[in-house]
Amino acid sequence: MVEETVAPTVKASTTTLRATAGGRSVKPEPLDKVSFQSEPRFKTGMEELNRVLGGGVVPGSLILIGGDPGIGKSTLMLQVSGQLSKTGKILYVSGEESASQIKMRAERLDVDSSQLYVFPETDMNVIKATINDMKPDAVIIDSVQTMQIPELQSATGSVAKIREVTADLMNIAKGQGITIFVVGHVTKGGAIAGPKILEHMVDTVLYFEGDLHHSYRILRTVKNRFGSTNELGVFEMLTDGLHEVTNPSEIFLEERLKDATGSAIVVSMEGTRPILVEIQALVTASVFGNATRTATGLDRNRVSLIMAVLEKRAGLLLQNQDAYLKAAGGVKLDEPAIDLATAVSIASSYKNRGTSPTECYVGELGLTGEIRRVTRIEQRVSEAHKLGFKRVLVPANNLQGWTPPTGIEVVGVATLSQALKLALG
Known part of the structure; x- marks a missing residue:
């Protein structure tokens, strides 16, 4: 028996100064001396994706897209x-499919271009050398x-x-000014697989959500250094790929019974976009x-809280009642303005009483039964008016400082009891 000492392989040191997109070495400098050139965003062919990214793709950014298997990440x-x-x-760059498989898709x-290069490879050293030789404008890594x-x-x-x-990948994006899209798998819990630092390192994190049994897909912004978070884009998966849904409110309301x-x-506001959604109970x-x-698509704890307020402030005996709630269409709602609806x-x-099909509700519910003000009330009312609604119940404190559009009645309510009396008669 002879003992041999095996020296661990050490990765080459990366202590060299990082270069900017302009080729200069990075050195400490006072903030008031820092100069920058505002690079315009470049647009993709999908307006939904452009809005989710904050207006377009920022050159030199690192964008992470996560989603369940088979949801359509590679197609997108x-x-x-x-x-x-x-x-x-x-x-x-594809680490999961061959070039022929990508060509079939x-x-x-109907994607065919002499400027789109397919590279089935998983070795990062080879990939970095190829990027240095090609100098592409954008790189897709499927998957990290x-x-x-x-x-x-x-x-x-x-x-x-x-x-x-x-x-x-981050050094390539920042050092050479190349935009990189990274596809990531998700765990059973729906989070990006791997360390949480992965989401901290990238500039933008997008989640591609949906139900495999339905054709609609939702692209949601979780983190964005260049724009608003919680933006939402809606797509429909058809045989020839993903198609944008420009008016998702109609989809969420189209099967509602009268x-x-x-x-x-x-x-509800998803980022900067108002969306009308049906809440069913x-x-x-x-x-x-x-x-x-x-609760499906709603926070279960918030539902329990609202039911407690209904019992205490509105006199509904709900403690011996089972309650099942959902947001129709598979969308997830988590803002306070959905409380009243x-x-x-x-x-x-x-009470087994139907609501008016041309009426909608916006407002946050307090524990004392008051209806509290919400943000962006003008945009919410305008969206409801555009889709043909005749009346909207809003917090009374939201009526000041703006003029509602003609053709829709805006009613201010201060308490839960008052709102229920107007909504259910």
Whole structure:
């Protein structure tokens, strides 16, 4: 038996000064001496994606897109690549598919360009050398979990490798001014797989959501250094790829029954976009000892809070009632302005009285039963008016300082009891 000492492989030091997009070495300098050139954003062919990114793609940014398997991330990236290749050179790096597989998908999506280069490779050293040789305008990495660095001994997709791969991509994006889109897998809980530092390092984080049993997909901004967060874009997955949905409110309302009970329409803000969504509630007598509270697309704790306020301030006996709530269309609502519509839908189902099909509700509900003011009330009312609604209930304090559009009645309510009396008669 002979003992041998194996020296661990150490990655080459990266202590050299980082270069800016202009080629200068980075050195400390006073803030008032820092000069910058405002580079205009460049547009993709999808207005929904442009708005989610804050108005377009910022040159030299690192954008992470996560989503469930089969939701359409690669389809979205291939369509975007085809659109961007009309004005520049695009490198599509795939660690999951061969060039022939990508070509098959591209033909189905009608993507064909001499400026779109497909590169099935997972070795980051080879990828970096190819980027240095080609000097593309944008790079797509599909996916970051399949990329590997041979100098690191850990397994592909491990925390250490994902962190190092992302660091390399960030240096390329910032040092050479190349926009990089990175596709990331998600865990069962819906978060990006890998270390949380992955989301901290990139400039923008987008989540591609949807139900595999429905054709609609939602692209949501979680982090954006160059624009608003919580922006939302809606797409429809068809046989020839993803198509933009320019008016998602119509989709969320198109199957609403006219005289249904337990239904209320809310004008919710997703970033800068107002969207009308139907909130549905089913309240029924509890068979077992403890009442059930179930919510889909809504915060379950917030639903319990609203039901407690309804019982205490509006006199509804809900402690022995099961309640099932959902936001129709698969959208997730989490802003305070949906409280009033949620309360109206619960009361409507409990009293078995339908709401008016041309009426919607906006307002935050306080624990003492008051209706509190919300933001962007003008945009919410304008969107409701555009879709043909005749009356909207808003917080009384939101009526000051603006003039409602003609053709829609804006009613200010101060308390929950007053709102329920107007909504349910």
